[in-house]
Amino acid sequence: MQRQSRKKMREMGQGYFFMSPSLLVLALFIIGPILYVVFLSFHKVQLLGNGSLEFVGLDNFSRLADDSRAQIALWNTIKYVAIVVPAQTFLALVLAATLNAGLKGQQFFRIVYFLPTLTSSAVLTLIFMWMYNKNGLINSMLEGIGLQGYNFLGDPDIALNAIMIMNIWSTAPFFMVIYLAALQDIPESVYEAAEIDGANWFQKFWKITVPQLRPVTSFVAIMGLIGTFQLFDQSYIFSAGSGGPDNSTLTVVLLIYQYAFKTLGTMGYAAALAFILALVILIATLLQRKFSKEESLY
Amino acid sequence: MKKKKIGAGKVLLYGILIAYAITTLVPFLWAISSSFKTLQEIVSGTISFIPKNFTLDNYKQIFLQQELFPRWMFNSVVIAVSVTFLNLLFNSMAGYALARLAFPGKKALFIIILAVLMIPAQVTMIPNYLILKSLGWLNSYQGMIVPSMINATFIFMMRQFFINFPKELEEAAEIDGLSRVGTFFRIVLPLAKPALAAQAIFVFMGSWNDFMRPLIIMTDAEMFTLPLGLNTFKGQYISYWNYIMAASMVFTLPVLVIYAFFNRYFIKGVSFTGGK
Amino acid sequence: MMNKKWFAGLGISAMLLGSALTGCSSDNGGSEPKDGEKVEVTLAGWGGNPTEEKLLKETLADFEQKHPNIDVKLEVITEQYMDVIKTRLIGGEGPDVFYLDAFEAPGLIKTGAVEPLDEYVTKDFDVDDFEKPLLDAFKEDGKTYGFPKDYSTLALFYNKKMLSDAGVEVPKTWEEFTAASKKLTKGKVAGFGAAPELARVYWMAESKGGKVVTDDKASFASKEVEAGLQPLLDMHNVDKSAVEPKEVGASWGGEMFGQQKAAMVIEGNWAIPYLKDTFPDVEYGTAELPTVDGKNSTMAYDVAYVMNAASEKKKASWELLSYLTGKEGMKTWTSKGYALPARQSVAEELGFDKDELRAPLVAGASYATVWQKGPNMPIIVNNFNNQFMSAFLGKRPLGEALKDAEKQANKEIE
Incomplete structure (x- = not known):
């Protein structure tokens, strides 16, 4: 008994x-600042x-209730998440x-596919701006x-889609690596059995690979949710920080950034927005978990 | 009969592979080709992947015009290498503890680590700055290194890796009289190479590409990192796409080298699942 | 249980906040260095092009030679200048002297982070020599918080060859301008390359008697402002004689003008060296902006040197600031014409009023509106630009866009 507890202590x-x-x-550097931000969210700070x-x-x-830009930002972000996460996961x-x-x-x-993930988002955004240019490659x-042709950067109906395409393109390979690793854990024998039953490539993919990979898909979706909800760099560079044209590339994090840095005295509101965003991400994550009924991850 | 079918499938698969490879490569090739073009050619608006007047001037400009360039490169390497090394060590330690050791508060800690991922970094920037300032770490390497020497995502990843790690090896080591710490460093870590390699690439990349933190805390031009330095360049040459693309290429190359180096361990190491 | 956690959180936060606030109000002057001691003063600014940087370093070297006991440390902030400056000021680590755009001045002055300079000024400094509207932009409640380093106004840049090919005279009035623009629009060339943002169209917005800002609040959703701006939209949507840079694959007016995708643009002094370096073959001229209802107007963009109120080396900082904005320093800095000198005496000495390309820009200084309208301007501009762009592109009626933007801006100002 004594030994047992000493071992436990050790x-x-x-x-x-x-x-x-x-x-x-x-x-x-993380919890401290977060608590500070929580504190600020109940104050008007200068x-x-x-x-x-x-x-x-x-x-x-x-204040959030009648801030139409915050609502637009939230809507843009949700639209972005709803399209990008499934698309990049599937790809x-x-x-x-x-x-x-x-x-x-x-x-x-494999090496080729991985290139976008190795390049900084700032560089990628610049390359894409260069390609999206009215006289550019695309x-x-x-x-x-x-x-x-389109005015990808200037047309409010298109700008967010242009960012989406770029992001799907650049993030999918990262998750591809995770899938690849998991694929190697699927025992060959399962496929062999299916082959004997006369399954073709597509049937094997749909009936074996996809279900076997469910826990990974769950992980990929959660990481994707967290990442896309926090979209900032691309919007910032595309719109030079404004979220324009016509608020079409305004995301929640970009708005938080504007309230924290661009306007004076709205730090508290920025903190409150951040708090709400974290809550939204949490809810989305929980929903996703419930939806996929995947428990093994945590 | 069966053979023919596989043939058709193969063609389809190759079709997908090649199509996507082109999709991936085109932006890079376009950027590279632009970086060797003259401004006149870029401005003229003709679309060609092969530069009409091939020129190295854009690269020369970057290296020659800015005498601090080697220094920025050095700073970036020092910071990225230290951050990578410390992350490998500390994330593995934390991941191991969360996977293997029993201690009070473990579950709460794990949840906190996951929750931390959900707060955007932009909001904690000001408090972070204030803390670094009170530590006197502004304008210093440690100000860049210490706050980023762990990473919640990779603690999470290492935990998943160690959960799948065969326990028998550790038990054998314990019987041989190795302490827990000894086992970790002599037995477990060397066997975790694939996971460490994957982590190394991602962490190095993250640190190498970090822009906001050095922008705020590095005031001395001597302490700038490469992204900051290249940005001075971008500011000076707005709409000089030839320079911007050349600078982007110079900036991307070191990460590619690191990747080539770690590539063979890479896929095996990424194991996020199987937390049974 | 829950309560306890909250309290712990608040405790830590309060501690952090405490350190933040003491950081801001770190007492001034206590450790002011004594005379004769060697002092290092930090100077922060945004990056310029290589020539500008060289000019600044030259000016600073002259200064150090004349003040052997003061060293100047130059900090270049490459991007997000104001965000970085604000963060450093909050942390009590701000530079001693720094650039401040007139546009950002009222907001920053209001916080108390900028030192009033009146008590430092001596007679030799000759305050009356500054162009008055430029200096006034840095005054608040009768105190002066900064001295302008340079400025630029807007002028009409026109492509000489295109105008003569189309048989068009340089337009003097708005009517002539729209007519010329229509004539100049041919194939891939647009008559006018516009910049649909408030900083550039402010003079149009107020040309029919409207007010963009009233009592620090947005007031641009009026018939008068709409009437001032509608002609520009008509050029784009009805005449099809105006484009914005992105529509033709450029990032700003100077670029599309240089690429000869627009026959006329309205740009400032900064476009002159750019065109000389990048598009030396384009032959162009400049003129004062077209008059609206017979009235001249233009914008002036004005940058000053200001002093950090929390600086511990105020005396040396003033030496630096007064040298840079003094006659000698300003002359070196503006000698190449990258920016126009804010002092009349320097402008006369350098002869920019007789320079063929710069004369219209200098002429504008006397009637220009300084780009600065109170502390809430960043919010107002952001909302205006956002909505105005879609009106410019013809996606929605101007009046509706202005109304939405004004409502949102004033809500944020609350």
Whole structure:
């Protein structure tokens, strides 16, 4: 009994020892700032110059109700998430399954596919702005095949879609890698059995690969949700920080950024918005979990 | 009969593979080709992947005009390498503890780590800055390194990896009289190479590409990292796409080298699932 | 249980906030260096092109030579200038002297982060030499918070060859301008390359007696402002003689003008060196902006040097600030014509009023509206630009767009 508990104590010590660097950084640079932000969300704050701090209770939260830009931002973000997450997940799955089919040269394709994920989002956004240009590559190609070109960056109806396409293209390979790794865990024997039953490639994909990969899909979807809800860089660079044209590329995080930095004295409101965003992400994650009934992840 | 069918399937698969490879490569090829073009050619609006007047001037401009360029490169390497090394160590330790060791508060900690992922970094920027300032770490390497020496995503990933890790090896080591810490460093970590390789690429990339943090905390031009430095360039040459593309290529190359280096461990190491 | 957690959270937050606030109000002057001691003053600005950077370094070298006990440390903030400056000021780590755009000035001055300069000014500094509207942009409640370093106004840039090919005279009135633009529109060339944003169309918006801002609130949803702006929209949507840069694959007016995709643009001083470096073959001229109802108007964009109120080296900072905005420093800085000098004496000495390309820009200074309308301008501009663009593109009626934008802006100002 005594030995048992001493062993337990020792394990506890080891546990904390192993966690200690992470705990320290987490507390000081992540949890601390988050608590500070929570605190700010109940105040009207002016940090600059003489500084002022005034407790306003839930005002920052109720303000959201008649802030039409916040509603637009939320709507844009949700639209973005709803399209990008399924699209990039599906594309990642298809690419992984194709790469895993045991064809010659897959090593080469793997390296090629992974390129976008290795490039910084700022650089990618610049490359795409250059391609989306009215006289740029994409419009020339569209006109080359007899289609009409678009003003991708300037037209409010198109700007967000242009960002979506770019993001699906650049994020799918990251999740593809995760799928690829998981595909190697599916025992060959399952496929062999199916082959004996006369299943073709597509049937094997749909009846074996997809169900087997469900836990991974759940993970990919959650990571995708968290990532897309926090869309910032691309919108920022495309619109030079404004979220335009016509608020069409305004996302929640971009709005938070504007309230925190561009306008003075709205830091508290920015904090409240961040708080609400975290809540939305949490709810979306829980919904996703419930929907996919996948428990093994956590 | 059966053979023919596989043939058709193969063609289809290759079709998909090649089509997507082209989709992926075109933007890069376009950027590379633009970086070797003269401004006149870019401005003229003709679409061609092969530069009419091939020129290295854009690259020369970047390297010659800015005498601090090697220094920025050095800063970026120091920071990215340290951050990568520390992340590998600390994330693995934390992941291991969460997967293997029993201690009070473990579950709560795990949930906190997941929750942290949901807060956008833009909001914690100001408090973060204030903390770095009170530590006196502005304009320093440690100001860049310490706050990013762990990463919630990869703690999570390492936990999943260690849950699947065969316990028998550790038990054998314990019988041989190795302590838990000894086992971790001598037995477990060396076997986790694939997972570490995957992590190394992602962490290195994240640190290498980080823009907001150095923008705010590095005031000395001598302490700039490459993204900041290249940005001075972008600011000076608005709409000079030839320079911007050349700078982007210079910036992307080191990550590609790292990737090529770790590539062979890569796929095996990414294991997010199987938390049974 | 829940309550306890909240309290702990608040405790930590209060601690952090405490450190933040003490950071801001760190007491001034206590550690002011004594005379004769070597002092380092930090100067922050945004990056310019290589020539501008060289000019600035030259000016600073001259200064250091004349003040051997002061070293200047130059900090270049490459992007998001105001965001970075604000963050550093909050942290008590702001530069001693920094650039401030007139547009951002009222907001920042209101917070108390900028030092009033009146008590430092000596007679030699000759405050009356500054162009008055430019200096007034940095005054608040009778105190002066910054001295202008340079400015630029807007002028009409026209492509000489295109105009003569089309047999068009340089337009002097708005009517002539729209007619010329129509004539100049041919195939891939648009008559006018517009910049549909408030900073550039403000003078049009107020040309029919409307007010964009009243009592620090947006007031642009009026018939008068609409009447001022509608002609520009008609050029794009009815005459099809105007385009905005993105529609022709350019990032700004100077670029589309250089690429000869627009025969006329309205740009500032900054376009002159750009065109010289990038498109040396384009022959162009400049003229004062077309008059509306016989009245001249243009915009002036004005940047000043200001001092951090929390600086611990105010004396040395003033030495630097007064040198840079003094006659000598300003002369070196503006000598190449990248920006126009804010002092009349320097402008006369450098002869920009006789320079063929710059004369119309200098002439504008006397009647220009300074781009600055109170502390809430960033909010107003953001909302205006957002909606105005879709009206410009013909996606919605102007009146409706202006109404929406005004409503939203004023809600945010609350």
